Amino acid sequence: MNRFIDDRKNNWKRLEELLSQLEFSSIKRLPREEVREFGQLYRRAAADLAIAREETRDPKVIGYLNSLVIRAHGKIYRAEGNGVNVIWNFFAKDFPQAFRNTWKFTAIAFLFDLVFSIIAFYLAYNDLNFADSLGLESLRYDVQSGHRWWLALNDGNQIGASSISTNNIMVAFNAFALGAAGGIGAIYILIYNGLHFGAVLGVCYRVDPVFGNDLVAFVIGHGVLEMSCIYLAAGAGMLIGYSIWNPGDLSRGNALKKAGIEAVKLVFGCACLLVIAGIIEGFLSPSGLPASIKYSTGILTGIAMYSYLLLVGRDKTISSDSPQIE
Numbered sequence: 001m002n003r004f005i006d007d008r009k010n011n012w013k014r015l016e017e018l019l020s021q022l023e024f025s026s027i028k029r030l031p032r033e034e035v036r037e038f039g040q041l042y043r044r045a046a047a048d049l050a051i052a053r054e055e056t057r058d059p060k061v062i063g064y065l066n067s068l069v070i071r072a073h074g075k076i077y078r079a080e081g082n083g084v085n086v087i088w089n090f091f092a093k094d095f096p097q098a099f100r101n102t103w104k105f106t107a108i109a110f111l112f113d114l115v116f117s118i119i120a121f122y123l124a125y126n127d128l129n130f131a132d133s134l135g136l137e138s139l140r141y142d143v144q145s146g147h148r149w150w151l152a153l154n155d156g157n158q159i160g161a162s163s164i165s166t167n168n169i170m171v172a173f174n175a176f177a178l179g180a181a182g183g184i185g186a187i188y189i190l191i192y193n194g195l196h197f198g199a200v201l202g203v204c205y206r207v208d209p210v211f212g213n214d215l216v217a218f219v220i221g222h223g224v225l226e227m228s229c230i231y232l233a234a235g236a237g238m239l240i241g242y243s244i245w246n247p248g249d250l251s252r253g254n255a256l257k258k259a260g261i262e263a264v265k266l267v268f269g270c271a272c273l274l275v276i277a278g279i280i281e282g283f284l285s286p287s288g289l290p291a292s293i294k295y296s297t298g299i300l301t302g303i304a305m306y307s308y309l310l311l312v313g314r315d316k317t318i319s320s321d322s323p324q325i326e
Helices: 002-021 032-056 059-080 084-101 103-126 128-133 139-145 149-154 157-179 184-207 209-245 252-283 291-311
Strands: none
Touching: 002 032, 002 059, 032 059, 059 252, 084 103, 084 252, 084 291, 103 128, 103 184, 103 209, 128 139, 128 184, 139 184, 157 184, 157 209, 157 252, 184 209, 209 252, 209 291, 252 291
16 A cells, blocks of 8 residues: 555656646646646546555545546636537536446436336226326316326427426426435435326326327427436436445545536436427427327437437546446
């Protein structure tokens, strides 16, 4: 352990000196030689951090190196992007990498929603009183009368699309914000949404299968994007909650900071995708276009989104230090 520190402490000290010079300025203010030196020292420190995590497991050394790497990374990141470059880097690298680094939390969010949707569908289909207990008493009468409430969005689509986008963003934000409370809040949102969505479908298919098919056709066009974003946002909240419960080798403060950086990337990316989902929901979903087009839209947007999240920026992905589920 002492040899590991002795061999590398001069590099760490030099990196600290450069960071001190940059405390109130950008890395671009450094001479060209020192910029190159800064990059080399940053990469060495990141490698040393990986070695320390794997071999030494000394919490003091790990905490020191982690702080050093975070500070250096912050300077490099701010120097790399400003204006248009920041936006480009976010969508070309940061957002998809954040998704891949935290996909387990997104998957957990999806499973919670799926399981409770299936349970609610089964219970409501077999006993309409179950839906009544969820506050859906008027639903069966809407179905029996053929009242397709979503068709009202055909009038004033622009206003409808705007309000839907805002609502979707707020749902995702609430899932994120409540998830940060130890993850419990996000689970509540997911269970609530799953129960209500499953119950609605259960009642529709029990009373009038044609009505149910029409509702699914309405939902599918925008639903793949919309629900995926809610899972991402809920997963981001759960990530923060998990970092509090299990900070790993880091202090809770450092673990929370690192998880927060990843979570904010996910939430901002979701907000952008939800605008697209809101436009689809306001214009395409309630339209009189064939159901096949709506299904195709849902499938194609889902393929496009997950291809983007899984593949873009992969050659530059650096393993994250965010809390991971063992």
